[in-house]
Amino acid sequence: MRLILIDHEAAFVTRVRQLARRAGVIDPVDEVADLADLAQVAKANPKALIVGMVSTTMAVRGAIKEFVQRCPNVPLIAVGGNDPDRMRAALGEGARAYIRRSDVGDELLSALEVVRDGGVFVPPVVAMRPGGEPLMTVAGPVPAGFFREDAGKQLTPRQREILSMIRAGRNNQEISEALDLTVGTVKIHITAIFKALGVRNRTQAMVAADWLDLPVVEAVVTSA
Known part of the structure; x- marks a missing residue:
């Protein structure tokens, strides 16, 4: 499995590299500037098992959807905060996983396993409505086929x-x-x-x- 990162924070990239190396499941871990560059890498390596990992702050609205349409065989992991609206937006555009920057150590490997098996990874998200009323409950990792297509x-x-x-x-x-x-x-x-x-x-x-x-x-x- 080859993991390619699109992120602006050097410390976070280093953290992901360490997690991947420690787990021994990813080689190599590379970086590109944006989703357009990731598409070029995927095109140049059609037989490689590539997983993209993109910060939601570096993907404008519609960019994930456009990439998924262009490269349907390259699963994307979106990275953001504990924000259910942003999570739903990324998953709605076609990302196969959403993980939180602050919990990358706990969620990255589970997300990689789920997307590798063709599933959708949703992290434990607890959010509050403006009135302080709970909206989301803990979802946990979601296996492939977690909802019925029909x-x-x-x-x-x-x-x-x-x-x-x-x-x-x-x-x-x-x-x-x-x-x-x-x-x-x-x-x-x-x-x-x-x-x-x-x-x-x-x-x-x-x-x-x-x-x-x-x-x-x-x-x-x-x-x-």
Whole structure:
């Protein structure tokens, strides 16, 4: 496996090199200036197992998506902070993993194993909504196939409504008020959604919805 870094911080690059060397799973670890350069390396080495690792601060919006379309066989690991919105944006554009700079020592090797096996790695992310209310729960490493590819067909119209609201970051109380349902009924629907998607929590449901590109459904007040 060949790891190629796109990052602006020399100390972080050195840290990644040390982790890779200690694990003995990557050789060599190189650097390039941007995703365009990474695409050129991939083109020049079509038979190599290359994994790209790019800081989200060095990838403008749309750059990851463009790279994935250009080099679909080169998985990208996005690196950023403990930011679920940035994580979802990177994964939504096609990155195969998201790891946090502050936890690279704990997350890098797991991410490499997951993407090598064709999966999507989501770190344990705990985020807070502006009002101080928990939005995300701990997701942990996600193995290949962590959601069903046909999940969109499994959902009822009501479940698609609720999933679109989960994707928008609404909590159970907000969903219940918008749809004129009890919180208990909302929880029952969410349990069914998780089962249909094959996920364990809201973080994974959001990522699955992004990957499946389910259309946003306008909430309407109807009976359950």
